Amino acid sequence: MTALIIRRLLQAIPVLFIVVTLTFVLVRVAPGNPFSTEKKMPKEIMEELEKQYDLNGPIHHQYEQYLWKIVHGDLSISTQYRNRTVNEIIAQTLPVSMTLGSLAYFLALLLGITGGAWAAVRHNQFGDRGIMLVALLGISIPTFVSAPLLVLLFALKLNILPAYGWGSVDQILLPAFCLSLPFAAAIARLTRGSLLEVLKLDFVRTARAKGLPENDVLFRHALKVAILPIIGYSGPAAAGILTGSIVIETLFGIPGIGPFFVNSALNFDPFMTSGVVLVFSAFLIFFNLIADILHFVVDRRVKME
Amino acid sequence: MNALHSFYLVVRRDPFLIVCAFFLLIVVLLACVGIHFTGYTYDQISDASLLKPSRHHLFGTDLNGHDLLTRVLKGAQLSLGVAAVGTIVSLTVGVTYGMVSGYAGGRIDNLMMRVVEIIYSLPTLVLVIVLVATLDGPAATLFHRLGITSIPPRLFLIVVFLGLTEWLTMARIIRGQVLVLKEQAFIQATSALGGSHLRILMQHIFPNLTGIIVVYLTLTVPAIMLDESFMSFLGVGVPAPLASWGTLVADAAALINPIKSYWWMLIFPAGFMTLTLLALNFLGDGLRDALDPRVRK
Numbered sequence: 001m002t003a004l005i006i007r008r009l010l011q012a013i014p015v016l017f018i019v020v021t022l023t024f025v026l027v028r029v030a031p032g033n034p035f036s037t038e039k040k041m042p043k044e045i046m047e048e049l050e051k052q053y054d055l056n057g058p059i060h061h062q063y064e065q066y067l068w069k070i071v072h073g074d075l076s077i078s079t080q081y082r083n084r085t086v087n088e089i090i091a092q093t094l095p096v097s098m099t100l101g102s103l104a105y106f107l108a109l110l111l112g113i114t115g116g117a118w119a120a121v122r123h124n125q126f127g128d129r130g131i132m133l134v135a136l137l138g139i140s141i142p143t144f145v146s147a148p149l150l151v152l153l154f155a156l157k158l159n160i161l162p163a164y165g166w167g168s169v170d171q172i173l174l175p176a177f178c179l180s181l182p183f184a185a186a187i188a189r190l191t192r193g194s195l196l197e198v199l200k201l202d203f204v205r206t207a208r209a210k211g212l213p214e215n216d217v218l219f220r221h222a223l224k225v226a227i228l229p230i231i232g233y234s235g236p237a238a239a240g241i242l243t244g245s246i247v248i249e250t251l252f253g254i255p256g257i258g259p260f261f262v263n264s265a266l267n268f269d270p271f272m273t274s275g276v277v278l279v280f281s282a283f284l285i286f287f288n289l290i291a292d293i294l295h296f297v298v299d300r301r302v303k304m305e
Numbered sequence: 306m307n308a309l310h311s312f313y314l315v316v317r318r319d320p321f322l323i324v325c326a327f328f329l330l331i332v333v334l335l336a337c338v339g340i341h342f343t344g345y346t347y348d349q350i351s352d353a354s355l356l357k358p359s360r361h362h363l364f365g366t367d368l369n370g371h372d373l374l375t376r377v378l379k380g381a382q383l384s385l386g387v388a389a390v391g392t393i394v395s396l397t398v399g400v401t402y403g404m405v406s407g408y409a410g411g412r413i414d415n416l417m418m419r420v421v422e423i424i425y426s427l428p429t430l431v432l433v434i435v436l437v438a439t440l441d442g443p444a445a446t447l448f449h450r451l452g453i454t455s456i457p458p459r460l461f462l463i464v465v466f467l468g469l470t471e472w473l474t475m476a477r478i479i480r481g482q483v484l485v486l487k488e489q490a491f492i493q494a495t496s497a498l499g500g501s502h503l504r505i506l507m508q509h510i511f512p513n514l515t516g517i518i519v520v521y522l523t524l525t526v527p528a529i530m531l532d533e534s535f536m537s538f539l540g541v542g543v544p545a546p547l548a549s550w551g552t553l554v555a556d557a558a559a560l561i562n563p564i565k566s567y568w569w570m571l572i573f574p575a576g577f578m579t580l581t582l583l584a585l586n587f588l589g590d591g592l593r594d595a596l597d598p599r600v601r602k
Contacts (some may be wrong), residue, residue: 020352023435029441031446042556140582142531144551145540149556152566163561235426237400243430247538251558262539265438273435282430288426291534 001296005289012285020283024066028059032268034079054081055270065276066271080269081260082149089260089272090279096166097249097256101241105171108237111180112187113230117223119188120195131188138185143244147178147251166254175252177242183237195226209219231290235288240279256269317596320570322591324585332581336381345372347379348546358569366514366568367556376548377574383549384578387464388530394468395475397525400518402472402480404506407489418480429470430532434541437462459544463536467529477522486510525590534578540596550578 022120025029037043050056050094056067069076075086117133155163161174198204199222207217248259257276264272340347343363355485358365364373406417408582422493437459486492487510521567534551536542538558543549553574560567 011423015427019432021429023432026435026439029443030444076438084447104437109485113476136583136586137579140527140586142534142551142554142578142582143536144535144578145560145571146529146570149560149575151561152568152571156561156566157573203413206456243535247535262434265435266541268439277428277431277435284428286427289346 001273001293004227005293008083008289008292012282012289013088016278016281020067020070020274020278021063023269025059026041027265027268027270027273028055028062030268034268034270038247048108053077053271054061055079068087070278071259075275076271078264078269078272079300080267080272081265081301084114086271087168090257090275093255093257093260094279096254097245098244100172100254100256101238101245104174104183104241104245106236107176107181108187108241109230111184113191113223115184116188116191117195117218117281119193120226121218123196128192135185135188137157138181139189140183143178143182144247144251146181147175147248150174150178151251164253166252171252175248175254179241179248180245182244186237187233187273190229190233191226193243195230198222201225227232228295228299231291231298233295234291235284312341315592317597319591322588323339325340325587325591326579328584329588332381332577333385336378337384340378340382343372343378345375346547347371347375349375365567367570368560369406373573374568375454376553377550380548380550380574381577381581383460383595384530384551385581386527387460387467387533387549387567388541390464391471391529391533392522392525394465394469395472396518396522398469399472399475399521400479402516403476404483404510404514406476407448407480407483408502408506409445410484410487418477421476425473428502428556430535433463433466433470433532434536434539436466436535437541455485457544457547459542460547463533463542467532470527471528471532475518478521479514479515482514483510485500486513520589520593523565523585523592527585527589530578530582530585550574553580 033046033048034053034055047056053074055062066076075090077083077085078089081089083289115131115135119128151163151174154161162168162171163174165171204217204222208214212221246262248254249256249258250262256272257279261274261276263269264276278294348371350371351366353358353366359464364377367373367376398570402421406414408416417590425426440462441459444462448454448461487505492509495509524600530550534549534554537549537551538555541553545552554571556568557567557574560570
């Protein structure tokens with residue numbers, strides 16, 4: 001087990017290396033210049049700027065310098081947001097995105113598992129059909145459609161939640177809920193399908209036969225097993241929430257990492273773009289590893305290879 | 306299993322699927338044919354800015370005085386087109402990869418599935434944003450040199466890269482099927498009769514995969530559509546004055562304010578998009594329940 005974790009962590013290094021290399025080289029090879037402005041800039045100033053940011057000379061040289069900095073934990077200085085280091089921007093914005101993301105994740109689990117279990121117990125009855133229809137809607141409606149609609153309803157018509165901003169508890173509710181919707185829907189579908197399978201198994205029949213109340217059968221025995229596929233889904237869900245939060249942050253004016261990333265990619269900021277891609281990839285690889293370990297710990301049938 | 310017969314089986318299970326298929330057909334017809342009868346073109350600007358839906362403009366107009374109905378139909382064209390072509394790309398890659406991996410087995414299979422797992426754990430959409438943003442310029446130059454004007458370079462990049470990210474699930478499922486299929490007697494018989502690997506794969510294994518391919522095809526289309534609209538929404542998608550459902554919703558979201566509501570800007574594109582995605586997902590789910598042997602019990 002420990003050997004496996006170490007091997008997976010070591011494996012992450014070449015993957016991250018490839019991702020950063022690809023991003024940096026792409027951004028530098030692209031014809032766009034990170035320093036270009038509306039006005040034509042004298043050649044000397046441009047060269048001086050490039051020199052300041054270690055972006056002069058041949059690409060492999062620039063890349064070596066950048067890589068050297070990364071190895072020392074320095075993600076260099078943003079060319080788009082001048083005078084701010086990428087480390088500083090990430091340190092300020094990532095906690096915001098993480099708060100939003102983890103709250104959405106928690107909401108998705110809560111709503112999804114509750115809804116899915118509720119539907120499974122009422123298999124093929126009205127309640128089941130209803131929940132599954134809502135779940136299908138949740139999967140089909142993109143967050144950038146549900147978000148403006150909910151803003152229109154809760155913020156502008158009912159006037160009970162703020163439409164914009166970040167900092168207070170009521171400001172986080174609407175964005176986190178919007179972000180969680182598609183994943184809550186997917187988890188509900190997974191939970192329902194898995195619970196329906198589990199409820200057919202022998203140990204559930206035994207539990208019922210020995211006279212356990214149906215609630216105990218469900219919560220103490222069946223749900224414990226039925227929840228396994230959701231651990232398997234946690235990796236893709238984390239990736240989805242991560243990309244989804246880019247849209248939500250843009251829509252709700254939340255000072256997270258998403259808008260910075262899109263802006264820097266569109267403006268050919270090599271350091272900011274590569275830095276964010278690196279952080280995102282590292283986070284997801286780490287998250288997937290944790291999910292795998294959790295899966296192993298919970299379900300002893302899983303072999304860790 | 307022949308396609309017509311399987312469709313009959315599916316529909317018998319769930320007649321509502323006919324409604325979904327019919328709805329999709331209508332959207333496609335409107336997008337391809339109906340768009341020429343709206344009386345406007347999608348890039349026709351006028352002074353009639355932000356008009357409510359009326360007899361002249363059934364869906365109203367947007368900020369630049371475009372006829373919204375025409376824009377929504379243009380969006381249907383692009384969103385569905387991108388999704389369809391992207392799905393073909395993802396299908397080709399996914400099916401080939403899955404078949405080779407499953408058929409080869411052993412170390413090659415291990416390695417290939419490990420690669421899939423690694424790509425699974427990467428933020429692929431974020432990488433696609435980087436790829437499209439950076440390769441936009443070079444692609445434009447290339448297209449200009451080759452004299453291609455029929456398709457905007459950025460659209461081409463989006464289609465290809467989205468197709469190249471959404472093949473993972475397909476590859477996994479195909480591989481699983483091939484693992485089972487290749488152990489069956491008829492495959493071993495072909496092999497004993499001296500059939501080449503290529504022949505076995507194409508003539509004997511592939512035909513047995515069509516059912517499952519159709520199912521995941523139907524589920525890949527909405528996935529790519531969502532990705533495309535997501536990118537268009539962020540401004541990395543289809544370039545103006547073209548429209549996709551993503552850009553139309555983005556236009557509407559930018560105008561949301563507490564003082565005046567331009568509901569038609571949001572409701573029409575969002576409604577069309579949601580209903581289409583819903584119909585596609587319904588159809589995919591229904592097909593899977595009916596055709597996927599692992600779900601059918």
